[in-house]
Amino acid sequence: QKEVEQDPGPLSVPEGAIVSLNCTYSNSAFQYFMWYRQYSRKGPELLMYTYSSGNKEDGRFTAQVDKSSKYISLFIRDSQPSDSATYLCAMSAEVLTGGGNKLTFGTGTQLKVEL
Amino acid sequence: DAGVIQSPRHEVTEMGQEVTLRCKPISGHDYLFWYRQTMMRGLELLIYFNNNVPIDDSGMPEDRFSAKMPNASFSTLKIQPSEPRDSAVYFCASSPRLSGNTIYFGEGSWLTVV
Numbered sequence: 001q002k003e004v005e006q007d008p009g010p011l012s013v014p015e016g017a018i019v020s021l022n023c024t025y026s027n028s029a030f031q032y033f034m035w036y037r038q039y040s041r042k043g044p045e046l047l048m049y050t051y052s053s054g055n056k057e058d059g060r061f062t063a064q065v066d067k068s069s070k071y072i073s074l075f076i077r078d079s080q081p082s083d084s085a086t087y088l089c090a091m092s093a094e095v096l097t098g099g100g101n102k103l104t105f106g107t108g109t110q111l112k113v114e115l
Numbered sequence: 116d117a118g119v120i121q122s123p124r125h126e127v128t129e130m131g132q133e134v135t136l137r138c139k140p141i142s143g144h145d146y147l148f149w150y151r152q153t154m155m156r157g158l159e160l161l162i163y164f165n166n167n168v169p170i171d172d173s174g175m176p177e178d179r180f181s182a183k184m185p186n187a188s189f190s191t192l193k194i195q196p197s198e199p200r201d202s203a204v205y206f207c208a209s210s211p212r213l214s215g216n217t218i219y220f221g222e223g224s225w226l227t228v229v
Contacts, residue, residue, distance in 0.1 A: 107156070
């Protein structure tokens with residue numbers, strides 16, 4: 001079993017829809033949770049960052065972390081064609097645990113927002 | 116800032132040949148990471164450096180892979196001899212500190228071994 005599981009999609013939605021992307025994980029040591037966006041033939045770029053449990057909102061994007069369920073989500077409101085990309089969740093443990101802060105990535109969910 | 120710069124962007128090589136991928140991190144960043152991305156396995160950390168010193172190479176798949184960082188502005192990832200299963204996108208990334216929220220990726224080197 002992988003440490004981080006993510007549905008690869010593809011996920012196709014109409015413009016304006018609310019998109020929900022999710023990851024589950026097995027490592028209880030993970031404390032930092034991130035979402036990266038990767039456009040075709042480009043490197044990943046950081047979209048959202050959350051520490052421990054809770055919600056974080058940034059414009060049309062909301063990240064949620066539920067550590068008790070080992071489940072994280074990214075919501076995109078009013079989705080736009082420019083949101084079409086692959087979304088990767090990533091996680092890392094506390095530096096003090098000795099695990100370093102190496103990122104463990106999900107395999108990514110491919111999203112297409114159609115006009 | 117120009118960001119993390121990788122070369123070559125695309126490489127097609129024959130099985131058994133040596134492949135060298137190059138990376139210039141963002142100036143002032145203390146950490147440099149090499150990742151490999153495939154459809155099946157996603158993004159995997161191969162190795163990372165702190166202040167030019169390799170810290171963790173546990174992700175390097177086998178002895179055919181080696182990485183060096185001779186100075187703060189340059190790193191290489193070598194595969195010798197290359198095999199078709201090495202075909203992937205190799206990303207270099209850099210960070211000003213060991214914190215997941217500040218890692219910046221290059222645009223990747225697309226490697227095909229035939």
